Amino acid sequence: MPNNASPVIHIAARCHSSVALMRASLRRFSLLLAGVFLLATCLLLYVSYRLEEAEEVKSLFYIKKAMEAIEDSAGSTVKDYAFWGDAYIHLHREVDTDWAFVRQNAGPTLYADFGFQGVFVVDGADRTVYSVIRGELESVEIADWLGQPIDGVVDQARAAAEYETSVTTVMNVDGMPAVIAAAALTPGTDPTVETDEGPESVIIFINVLDGDELEAIGADYGIRKLRVLAPNEVRSAAILPIGENGSAGTLHWDSENPGKRLLSVMLPMIGMAALIVLLMTWVLLRRTTLAARALDLSHTSLRNSQAALATSEQRFRDVAEASSDWIWEVDAQGRFTYLSERFQEVTGHSRDARIGTGIDELLRTETGTLSQWLRMPKHRPGISTQCSYIDHKGQTRITRLTARDMDGKGFRGTASDVTDEVEARRRIDYLSQHDALTGLPNRTRLQAFLDGKLKAAPTQDSPLVMLCLDLDRFKPVNDLLGHAAGDQVLNEVSGRLAECLRNGDLVARVGGDEFVLILTDVSSQDEVEALCGRLIKSIEQPVVMDEQEVFVSASIGIAMAPTDAREATELLRYADIALYEAKAAGRATWRFYAGDMNVRIIERRQLENDLRYAIKVGELRLHFQPRIRIADGVMMGAEALVRWRHPERGLIPPDTFIPIAEEAGLIAPLSDWVLHTACSSAKRWPEGVFVSVNLSSVEFQRGDVVKRVQNVLRETGFDPARLELELTESVMLEDATGALDVMRALKELGVRLTMDDFGTGYSSLGYLRSFPFDGLKIDRSFVNGLAENEDDKSIIQAIVGLGRALSLTVTAEGIETAEQLELLKAVHCDEGQGYFLSRPLDAEGFDALMASRKLGEQDPVIKFF
Structure with missing residues (x-):
């Protein structure tokens, strides 16, 4: 029997002695009840406070997890772009906006698909060389756009490049938190791309979390009105500083306030109970004799009520510690003896139908029956397990169950539905590996x-x-x-x-x-x-x-x-x-x-490094092969041919090192050297003699050919009309529309364009009609068989006729015999070049050849026959 029942029994024993004594006892009893109500109110306030505190902790946990997930996603996305050989070539070695933005390799899709308002590339000198703002290509410094320096993040990203990881942080951008993910650009696992010396470029993705996005994030986790704490907003416990020491701002949200709801229900009930007690006391004071007899008769009832109250208080304390969605209780045989009203709302099952049934009939675990788990060593508060059950719709739901032992009489505890949380974790795990x-x-x-x-x-x-x-x-x-x-x-x-x-x-x-x-x-x-x-x-x-x-x-x-x-x-x-x-x-x-493959790769890389050094220190040499007008033997120009004499390997043919230059990204500096050297040398030649330079299809696709040719002409002061550029049909095959635009721009500079290796492609005739060519060169394979093969002679005659019809200069390559020259003259071919006329000569030898073939100072024409 509880201690607070003793005064009541004492009053009942003396109810017949004195009415005055009864009234005094009733007054003491009233004071005791007032203390009980005060204690219950204090306990209720404490439980309310703990519920509020638990709610704040849960909300804070979900917001932290949401921010971590956003940062992880940004970091994973930036890694996919950073550790990529193509990105290393087109964003580190030089910024190719056509590859990155126009082809959307690192452009508008990052905003449309992933929501990154800012995409930046910072080069090794910490300059912003590429920026995409909300899907639009712009020229803006990242520090200006952020309103603050970002050197620390760039340095951390470079330091993490060794481990192929990214770095993420949160900063304040115009009062809003911004998730910043950065990673150094490296070739990743691409064995064909070599890492350059010097600091790596860093690619940076920025996701500014504005008010709508924050509220959407909160909604996904059941958080109301997630927002950045305004300067004039009243600060409450529902806050989360983000960034270093809260530098990115403070998140704030509206709590569910379960404690207040509990108080709104229970305090009126306690107040009503107190009022009823006061009225009962007043009635008892008016009817002391009847009250004494009634008190004696109700002694047993009071004892039972107090025992029920003690059990209820114990249950209430257990529930408060477990902080659950619904409450359960089973007896020693594992049968349900109590289920809270929330049970029916969460599971859809009837409480009454489940009372008396076994807990294993409803809940299941992956490791065994729930009854076995309950019979494990004593369950302390906080010990829990994850179970599954079938709801009233036939769907599987996941619940987290907590339990505590009732001194061998059974178990009681709480159950929280965590289906959405488990599914979210599974989805995150899946996306992280797929x-x-x-x-x-x-x-x-x-x-x-x-x-x-x-x-x-x-x-x-x-x-x-x-x-x-x-x-x-x-x-x-x-x-x-x-x-x-x-x-x-x-x-x-x-x-x-x-x-x-x-x-x-x-x-x-x-x-x-x-x-x-x-x-x-x-x-x-x-x-x-x-x-x-x-x-x-x-x-x-x-x-x-x-x-x-x-x-x-x-x-x-x-x-x-x-x-x-x-x-x-x-x-x-x-x-x-x-x-x-x-x-x-x-x-x-x-x-x-095979093992020799690795050897060839190493040799190719060594040759690539040697070629890079050769271009840098000037190991390359330019030779010139004259182009002769077949009708009278006058030299019209010369084709510039690059040669490389390796200090250890000797002469390396162009068909060996030109493909290496194309793959290694060296074709542009190599071509610039050839153009500059050819124009500088040809500037000394007689006015009527042109120089012809071959352009690679790879460099033609880069988009800066026109600018590079223009720069060479300006630096050397060479007449554009004396420069001829030779192109192969592959230039048009890759991108016909883009090639036509570039060729028209080159023609506006005043240079000549010639199609090389005509007759070996698939649709050269169509290209001759559509593209602004000035001439064409007959492939040497037709000239070689000219004397023996009537078909080759017919083909050359047809090409010459086609050239005249289209007003194009026709040049034959590979003339090696006098008979071939005479046959070409017979079909009225315009120009020719080959070993019979002259081998390719270095600059000094070519100048000497021109001097020996020059007719005189008054007539600078150079004739070969």
């Missing part, structure tokens, strides 16, 4: 899969096979049809790759159009080759979009563990090297990694 576009595993999932398979120690008889697959002819799909079409092609290819694999194998997307496939339980090399054949055949099937067929192919590089490597990074590198060999072999094929 490509957002295709749904295939990404680099993270690939690395984990590889590590697991390599730990299993594959053997020679049961190797682990890696296929590195890159799409051929994919870039024109993006350029001509748009990124939406490119995405559709990638999705279709992803599905086809997955269909070709078996259970237990893996296909991952690791780059724009690059995939990695991991094969297990492969018995022979023939089986791998058969799979490669099926893969290429499947990919080469047309992709139909909007009644248009798109065709792509694939090249595959193959590496095996443990034959080639035992580490994941090495296996990836060797597969990339094999892929490079497959592309060099003509694409749409596959190659297995």
Whole structure:
């Protein structure tokens, strides 16, 4: 019996002795009840305070998690762009706005798809060299746009480049928090791109969280009116400083105030109870005799009520400690004896129907029955487990259950629905390991899969096979049809790759159009080759979009563990090297990694470094081969031919080092040197003699050819009419519209344009009609067979006639005999060049040749026959 029942029993024992004594006892009883009401009110206030405090902690937890998720997402996104060989080439070595913005590799889609209001690239000198503001290309310093310096973030991003990680921070931008993610631009795992010396450029993504976005974030987590605390706004407990020491501002939100709701319900009830007690006391004072007898009779009832009150208070304290959505209680046999009203609202099940049923019939755990978990060693407050149940709609829901022992009489506790939280975690885990576009595993999932398979120690008889697959002819799909079409092609290819694999194998997307496939339980090399054949055949099937067929192919590089490597990074590198060999072999094929491939890559890189040094220190030399007017032997000009005599390897032919220059990004400085040297040398020649320079199709696509030619003409003071630029048909094949615009701009400078190697392409006639050419050169393959092959003679005669019809100068290359020269003269070919007329000569030899062939000072014409 509770202690506060003793005065009541004492009053009942003396009720017959004296009315006065009864009244005094009633007064003391009233004071005691007043104390009880005061104590209950204080307890209620305390519980309200704890509920408010728990709500604040929960809200703060969700907001912190939301901010962390935003920062993680920004950091992951910037890594995908930073550790990418193409981005390193087009944003670090030089800023190619056509690649980055126009082709949307790092442009408007970052704002439209990911919400980054600011995209910046800061070069090694901490200058902003590329900026996209809300999807628009602008020229603005990042510090000016942010209103504050960002040197610290840039330095941290460069320091993190060694580990291929990004850095994130939160800053205050115009009163709003901005999530800033930065990473240094590196080639990543691309073996064909070498890292330059000097500080890395840093790419920075900025997401300014304005009021609408903050409120949307809060809504996702059940937080009302999430906002930045205004300077004049009253500060409450519901705040979260963000940034370093709150430098990015303070988040504020409206709490649910469960404590206030509890007080609004319970305080009136306590007040009403107090009023009733006062009225009862007044009645008892008026009827002392009857009250004494009634008190005696109600003694037993009072004891039972006090016991129920003690049980209720104990239950209330347990619930307050557990802070739950709904309350439950089971007996020693695990049958429900109590369920709160909230149970029916959350689960949809009837409380009355569940009372008396076993807890295992409703709730299930992954490790065993809930009854077994309850019988584990004593459950202290706070110990919980995760359960699942089927709600009234037949859907599986997840709940977090807490429990405490009732001294062997059963268990009571709380249950909170965490279905949305669990699903959110699963979604975050999935996105962190899968490509957002295709749904295939990404680099993270690939690395984990590889590590697991390599730990299993594959053997020679049961190797682990890696296929590195890159799409051929994919870039024109993006350029001509748009990124939406490119995405559709990638999705279709992803599905086809997955269909070709078996259970237990893996296909991952690791780059724009690059995939990695991991094969297990492969018995022979023939089986791998058969799979490669099926893969290429499947990919080469047309992709139909909007009644248009798109065709792509694939090249595959193959590496095996443990034959080639035992580490994941090495296996990836060797597969990339094999892929490079497959592309060099003509694409749409596959190659297995071999040790000499790595040697060739190293040699090629060394040659690339040597070429870079040769351009820098002037090891290159320019030779000139005369072009003669066939009708009378007058020299009309000379073709400039670059030569490289390596100090150790000797003379290296142009067809060896020109492709290296194109791939290594050295073609522009090499071409600038050739143009400048050729124009400077030709300036000394007689006025009527021109110089012809070849342009690579790779440098022609860069978009700065016109400016570079203009700069050379201005620096050398060379007459544009004496400069001829030779182009191959591949220039038009890559981008006909863009090539036409560049060629028209070059013509406006006053230079001549000639189509080189005419007759070896697919649609040269169409190009001659549409493009502003001044001349064409007949490929040497037709001249070589001129004397023996009547077909070649007819072809040359037709080309000469075509040139005259289109008012083009026709030049024959590779004249090596007098007979060939006479035959060309017979068909009225305009000009010619070749070893029969003159070999290519260095500048001194060419000047000497001109001096020896010059007719005189009064007549500067140079004649060869």
